[in-house]
């Protein structure tokens with residue numbers, strides 16, 4: 097059998113179609129530094145917080161709670177990609193300011209979505225990690241713009257995207273000059289109707305083999321149901337994920353977006369101990 101360096105032999109560019117994003121036989125993995133936090137190294141990291149930043153008080157309260165439970169990063173949307181134009185669209189720059197205030201108050205790094213190329217500069221002023229949402233994974237002008245930012249990028253898999261398309265999207269960011277990309281499996285569309293999406297656990301070892309980039313999992317969007325989030329979080333760590341992006345809310349029933357899949361702060365705190373044991377079982381540590 098022919099020796100190959102890539103599973104994507106049919107690509108028009110030949111042997112290594114995505115030379116910056118793919119391993120090319122390298123055993124070393126990329127570590128993305130966010131302040132003094134190292135993502136993709138021996139420690140696993142959890143980025144937690146609400147789907148949307150709803151108010152200054154809400155994000156501060158949740159930031160303190162997830163920090164106490166062991167998260168290292170804070171999530172929260174300021175610009176929200178919503179199916180309906182009548183749904184809450186995010187508080188924009190106010191929300192970015194509140195996120196920055198929550199970072200000052202807790203020491204958590206901030207991860208938030210940027211949807212428009214024209215706002216990459218603004219979001220980069222406040223955020224530590226720029227999130228590219230599932231719906232934007234192949235927004236090539238946006239990828240080219242975040243490639244020019246000095247901020248690391250959390251690149252979420254499109255809901256109907258192949259792993260090759262995800263790796264190709266990462267290649268846009270790397271080739272544009274930003275080497276700090278974290279891939280994120282967030283569930284894909286299938287015929288399974290009991291969950292919002294289907295968590296593709298295969299994606300984790302597959303991406304680890306194909307690419308040297310860190311791989312995160314989002315058990316919240318992958319399931320759409322908060323009661324499945326602890327189990328899928330454990331599955332993600334068991335499969336080799338470098339971290340989790342988890343939706344946590346102080347009052348999930350009244351959340352302005354994604355309440356059904358948001359953990360309350362108590363449940364989030366209680367899921368840490370079993371996660372710690374899974375981390376140890378795969379020779380990693382879950383560090384607060």
Ligand code: PEP
Pocket residue numbers: 147173177228229230231252282314317
């Ligand atoms: C989110 O993280 O709140 C979000 C919108 O996720 P996704 O892009 O994966 O749907």
Ligand code: MN
Pocket residue numbers: 147148317343353354
């Ligand atoms: Mn959400």
